[in-house]
Amino acid sequence: MNKFWSSMVKRTDPYVPGEQLNEPDLLKLNTNENPYPPSPKVFEAIQKETENLKLYPSPTADDLRTEIASHFNLAGKENIFIGNGSDEVLAFSFMAFFEPSEAIRFPAVTYSFYPVYAKIFDIPYVETELNEDFSIKPEALFNAQGGVIFPNPNAPTSIYLPLQSVQEVLKNNPDKVVIVDEAYIDFAGESAATLISEYDNLLVIQTTSKSRSLAGLRVGYALGQKHLIDALIRIKDSFNSYTIDRLALAGALASFRDKAYFKEHTAKIIATREKTAEQLHALGFSVIPSSANFLFAKHESKKAEEIYLSLKERNVLVRHFGKQPIDNYLRITVGTDAEMDRLIDTLKKII
């Protein structure tokens, strides 16, 4: 360790994102990107906005917040916070709602960035046990000392927790914020956003990176009652006045306005997911029923790590987490039908 490093740097345990290889002809199924480009309206909007690059973007992102509020039938922009990807929104939320002295709770198998945030901000945490089928056990999240966070659908299990169970978690943590991280919700069931007027402790976080094909643009957002959004704004305005650039604001706005494109392409991915799950099953995989744009699967005889490495040799990249109890599973992003055909063909050669 270095004498110039703060105690904060010293206690960090940084997140490692999925590999970003640049091989030609690589089939990249490891970071849950969308195989389809964003709406053509996004390109037009960005093109137009390049005229204004010399000027600062809106520090308050009012237009985009108003559009998103209307998309979710919320009262207005006071219910929406915009951040530089949902990862930044998550970081700000850890800062705004969790406390160094009070242990938060999240499931033992979950998005691996949560413990990273907890470490940098010195927030103690309890990893709660899952059911045997890897589904979240709501009652393990009750009465948290410092607050609760979980993805819905959960990552990397792909399992959706019904809103009735989400409500039980909310009701059993009346004085603490419950963050529902809905990065994959558009491939699943109903969003907890419908519960916002009822629960003053609910913060829903979503992203444009997956269902809106804008991973390259970095726009995430939080939905909640005004008093929670105000806290996030205070954090942001003490950190960086302009977190979202002009092109990202314009592109995200255009994406929300093109509702038909969004619906069509989300439905396509869901259809491909279901077909691929069946094909994987036929190859001897057990596949957890997925509510996301990825499949979480293990093979009846071949080890996940071996399959991961054999696929990588053949230029197909999926994600393998080398930790218990999921070390024998692969997380496979759902691509186009043609991409999934290539995956299945490659798997046939391996298995």
Next chain:
Amino acid sequence: MNKFWSSMVKRTDPYVPGEQLNEPDLLKLNTNENPYPPSPKVFEAIQKETENLKLYPSPTADDLRTEIASHFNLAGKENIFIGNGSDEVLAFSFMAFFEPSEAIRFPAVTYSFYPVYAKIFDIPYVETELNEDFSIKPEALFNAQGGVIFPNPNAPTSIYLPLQSVQEVLKNNPDKVVIVDEAYIDFAGESAATLISEYDNLLVIQTTSKSRSLAGLRVGYALGQKHLIDALIRIKDSFNSYTIDRLALAGALASFRDKAYFKEHTAKIIATREKTAEQLHALGFSVIPSSANFLFAKHESKKAEEIYLSLKERNVLVRHFGKQPIDNYLRITVGTDAEMDRLIDTLKKII
């Protein structure tokens, strides 16, 4: 205060950015934006990169870091950190190098975001006195308990501190990080980047928002020895893996590659600045000799606040800070020659 807010939210005192009015025909001289568009190469690069929006950007920004390292004759990307605007780089630096138990030092008149960062991260600070001419007093920054930060040129005074004095500050804080915030350096003298190999405690922060006309794109960077850059990377990777989107990375890279455009437009602004300073002087202003893309001036008889309001009525927006000892000064961004003519004409009507 709200029961859901963390102690961190409660202690914040958020920054207020310059007004962003949307009046037609507004002459906006209040946030030090560049009056010229970025290089045409920036538009080409962005246009090309929109093809890849569905994919995450590079989490390590290697290409841009390598280009910037070469621009500053530094060894390589290990000397460069990229952030979402220099404000984010500053925030990460407060997290990486300053400590809640140790008071840092910065000048009493300076960038008003520094106390905001100090408050959110609970870092005590000492505001050090300036010389009578508003120049920074280096010896007041010696032997800081927790570290030092100052802009060079200073904001909003526009005064450049010679590198010899910067070196004295570095030598007299051998065990603490000294951050030199060079947002306006391209309109001034030599950058402290030339001192990096000599001082293991020096971090230089710059931005593409001013001299590169990319305020709308949000790209800032830090220059320093590897051990300091490593600390910033650890913070970033515990906060948000992908802080810079694809279009911003591509645009900033193109800007650094077009050296001729950069030189030409920076020289233009400096020429306009000198001409405008003389014109203001002829109108009864005393103008601090500026090394930035703005002028800091007070009038011999009319109060700054009155001038600010009269200009605003006439659709000319400049910045007025209502605090001692600078409450009788105006900060005026240097625009094009035509924009400065409009400013001077409007001032003639007022004074």
